[in-house]
Amino acid sequence: MAVTATTVPLDVALRMLLNGTKMTITLSLLSIGLGFLIGLPVALMETYGNKALKYAAMVYEGTIRGIPLLAIYFIIFFSMPILIGFGLSPFWAAVVGLGIRSSAYQSQIFRSGIQAVDEGQIEAGLSLGMSKLQVIRHIVLPQALRFSIPAWMNEYVIVLKDTSIALAIGIVELTREATYLVSVTAEPFRYYGLAALFYLVMVLPLTYLANYMGRKYGIKGTGGASNVRL
């Protein structure tokens, strides 16, 4: 049973890559979800908070965006146990790392969405006797979120591809499964190529979905300069 560079049957290879794909998708969904839960409040803090909240939000997203994702993973996975005596499994370290990174970018996406809402509406709401919180909840957010859809879908695609970096802390996702196959067969073009195809198959429908949702849920009448055909 000496191991020489072997050839792997296609169905076996596909099964391995599919296995990795499951992890890639799970990781991406949990991370984008966490990013949303943190990113939206941060965006609100940065736009409407008092000086202290605003500053805290800016420091948070500025720092996170300034650190490479790999460094974030390493800090959470390797340094956390040493610093605070409590560690995460590779999977949850990856979710938290990618989620925090995404939250920083998502906060900026939502901020742009908020800025796109016409301020006349806020004044109208306030003059009708609505409280600040009510204005945010009923006037600003519904529109801001709908404006954010295309950019948010783009962020999801980025998160999906960045899951591959988690292989550095032991997550067996799509790229890592491809590496296993490459090691055993010494055929990198075939297997990294297949993996790339898998990523493409995941990303392309998402792109179409993003455009579709942008059109369906976008607010009619807004769109400014993009409405005019030049």
Added chain:
Amino acid sequence: MNRNFVLAGLIATVLVLAVGASGCVGTQSTQEKVLVVGTSADFPPFEYKDPKTGNITGFDISLIKLIAKKIGYDKVKIVDMNFDSLIPALQAGKVDVVIAGMTITPEREKVVDFSIPYWTADQAVVVRKDSNIQINSIKDLYGKTIGVETGTTGAIYVKDHVGKNATIKEYSTYVAALEALLNGQVDVIVLDSPVANMFVHKYPVKIAYTIKTNEHYGIAVRKGNTKLLNEINQALKEIMNSPQWEQLIKEYFGS
């Protein structure tokens, strides 16, 4: 925005997190002794993922399982990751031991403790089958374009002993270096002989020369973990002096 929508979304998120968290608490039976082993399954025949079974297997894996049994562990848990992440994982306590075709070097000895050597490897100088490059000594590498894998002992050796006398190209994996050789982008590649032996059968390349670097592979434990280290060394000595050793070699390297 529909209030129910938001509520449903929140409940879904909480459920997902709860399910995930329950998984991470772990349902390990408290009586079982498990040895957590770190490896990097991209280095056949020492460790690799068998495509048919999906299991991580290899010479190192079989060896550590034998050792674990000998020193009283019930199970072995294999944790696979990037080669460069192995030592940080060991230091952070994510794994108990590391076995990964890892060469014992002074730099590594500063941060981890190694077992006695269990394997000696050399560096192979590989050329294309149709090339007439003759290498009879290191000096014959001067003036050539040499491909190596970054961070490996082969790369370090070539830089130290040939250095500016040749053009050195570094690749992130030995497979990339192999491709470069086949494409003609490099004249020779230098890499661990076990790895070279693996693909000389499949590709039109041949081993032109073996640099006797006498590298030793060792099993790594956290610095100061003397108890485990002594147990591993004892078990290693017993296995290496028993017929199990020949069997292991035959199984993964052929005869």
